[in-house]
Amino acid sequence: MDKRYPAEPFRIKTIENVSMIGREERAEKMKEAGYNTFLLNSADVYIDLLTDSGTSAMSDKQWAALMTGDEAYAGSKDFYKLEEAVQRLYGFPYLIPTHQGRGAENILSQIAIPKDKGQQWVLGNMYFTTTRFHQEHNGAKFIDIIRDEAHDAALDVPFKGNIDLDKLQSAIAEKGAENIAYVCLAITVNLAGGQPVSMANMRAVSEICKANGIKVFYDATRCAENAYYIKEQEEGYADKSIKEIVLEQFSYADGATMSSKKDGLANIGGFLALRDEHLFEESKELVVVYEGMPSYGGLAGRDMAALAVGLEEALEFPYLDHRIKQIRYLGDKLREAGVPMIEPVGGHAVFVDARRFLPHLTQDQCPAQTLAASVYIETGVRTMERGIVSAGRNRETGDHHRPALETIRLTIPRRVYTYAHMDAVAEGIIELYKKRDTIKGLNFVYEPKQLRFFTSRFEYIEG
Known part of the structure; x- marks a missing residue:
């Protein structure tokens, strides 16, 4: 692995003074x-x-976008900019903006966890705090199916965030595919130490879940960082661009929640991206209750404008x-x-x-x-x-x-x-x-x- 540390690919235009108390x-x-x-x-x-989360420094282009924000209550031009960016960069046709990632988690958990089918389970590659809360709050139980190596802090192996495919198949066999609400695949895995997931693992998880009629939703919060690891460490991807890798990552997902305060390079915001039109219509009903109109979802127009630029810059x-x-x-x-x-x-x-x-x-x-x-x-x-x-x-x-x-x-x-x-x-x-x-x-x-x-x-x- 390259031990050289590249200089900052930016110039500093504005500073914030800090002090240190004794x-x-x-x-x-x-x-x-x-x-x-x-x-x-x-x-x-x-x-x-x-x-x-939300602590990034925004670029001059993002600050410029803030100044032209369209604060219309419905149909803001900046919603359409954000929608276009998500469709082009991530490949999902449907977008629900939210105030931040947990707003998207709340909506996804409500539309994807059936209330009329008895006990439901969500499988995932290690829990995240707010994600698991929304899953459990909506009646599901979480099962961790990350590879065992992820729980060993001292073990240095690539792609420690991968789902254990044997655990996935065993959980399906034990609980029944009809009782699995969905698989939640985080890229990268925060609580495992920011560990990435390989493209081969995403592809295999998708194939197993499709064969069993189970949907796969990504926690896409750090999807750009995950793509970097794939380019650096996975065979066949060294010559692929980050944008190409990100698009392929999401091609194996039915949807994704995103906290745009990380790999969106924004100070606030999130979204739920979906492929299924029926789930999208359900999401639009809920976003009005919890967040705001489907064309702003708890965000100011200027925040959507800055986010559309940030999604591009992060890749x-x-x-x-x-x-x-x-x-x-x-x-x-x-x-x-x-x-x-x-x-x-x-x-x-x-x-x-x-x-x-x-x-x-x-x-x-x-x-x-x-x-x-x-x-x-x-x-x-x-x-x-x-x-x-x-x-x-x-x-x-x-x-x-x-x-x-x-x-x-x-x-x-x-x-x-x-x-x-x-x-x-x-x-x-x-x-x-x-x-x-x-x-x-x-x-x-x-x-x-x-x-x-x-x-x-x-x-x-x-x-």
């Missing part, structure tokens, strides 16, 4: 936030790696080459210092393995939550927990879901930070790793019933 003040701010990095004030954060190879390799640069720095992480480094983030970073903490002591809080106190860098807290509780037993992966996510916003910022992040985490034995665990003091990782509060375990 360690003692950071410790107090973290305590006030209940040791939950989501509850920090962004003004108190030096380098913000909480998420890549440019120089941008993607820099994007992926900047993340690898950070991963290489940490790996050289012995910091444990999910291997290989994925497409949008470096996932530090909290189990191996803090082996003296049990999973019930929230090692990933603890590590995220400690990284902020030590460095001023904000990261996100992806472990037992994010996994939530089993709706039937009330016990925690206990994922094999217990990580913090160093999520790199697109076109925002430089290699020097990556150096600062690496140096701070390496220093923290040297004194990892002194870090105490956390327990809950407040826990909401749904999507608890956003607003839970914690305190240190004494003794």
